[in-house]
Amino acid sequence: MPRQVLEDTLTADSIAADSALAASGDATAFERLYRTHVARVHTLVRRMIDADEADDVTQDVFIRAWQKLSTFRGESAFGTWLHRLAVNVVLARRKTVGIERGRFINEEEPLDGLSSKRVTPELSMDFEEALASLPEGARQVFVLHDVEGYRHEEIARMLGVVPGTSKSQLHHARMALRRHLER
């Protein structure tokens, strides 16, 4: 067996083992799961909401994961389950803090915070910074569709909008971000 294949197998097996142990109350196993997945979860959260709230929300995701581990039956990979949980936590928070109003921009209006003109090199911002500058609705649709691979129907269901709105938001986000591609 090639070494890389063996190591990948062992990693997947150790995650499966740790998720079962953590579900039985083993906090040490849960810490190992945290170490393995925190970068992925934190990055997702940071892209979906304001960066200064990312730490708190990421902690909330892992605390909820600990509370809900008994419902994880192993049908999917632990990482997939955790990722979906993180998306749900972010979207639930969005409703809780009452920031729905104005999150979806009018299709005819330019995106706030992003110039419609091509930026000069000295004014260019990092792609991640440009992404963070998008209005929340467009940013979340872009992250869920283009970064995370969700389909418009799933996104529309999660956000409580029609698929056409999700498609429109995605196009506006892409149109704004194309001006901030690193050259």
Place this chain on the structure above:
Amino acid sequence: MNDLWTNRLSEYIDGELDNNERAKLEAHLATCGQCYATLAELRQVVTRAKSLSDTPPATDLWTGIAREIRREQAPPRRDRLVRRRFSLTVGQLLAASIALVLLSGGGAWMMLHSGRQPTSTTFEAPSPAVPPRQYQSARWKVQSDMAIAELQDALSANESKLDTATVRIVRENLAIIDRAIGQAQHALRRDPNNTYLNVHLANTMRQKIELLRRANALASSES
């Protein structure tokens, strides 16, 4: 640039236009350099999004998470944990134990294949600290093989009492253990006096016996 078609470029990239719309848009692209250039930029955005990398938080968040977990593990939480422990499926518990066997076996495999073979003088056997010679004894092997054979016969007779998913999990885990045993036996043929490998083989066979016992016990409880 035609706004009507520009606003459909993302749908075009994502393959969401029907044949008629796609044909019309492609005809437009053949005559509109600006839309053609925009399409290329939008494709770059899609490609860039897929290449974004993950970065960990600037500070370690585990301390706050651990504090909350400890708070939840206070006495009221303990009752819930007990219930949760019993709510685990047999498959989850078996997966945990088998994965640990594999991790241990994989470590042995990698050590042997990297040329850094542990020797009996440098590797301390895991507990229980039974003398390695005992593991090597023909008597021990015969007893283990007999126990496994008996339990496997019993499981064959009882398997129909288990649901399909459980049977599948048990078979998969037995296959994993058998591979681990095979690897250990293979490694021992090259280094028969290696303490770690002997203890590992014994522990893996004990895991197999334990798995077979659990499966038989589960089948008995179902009857």
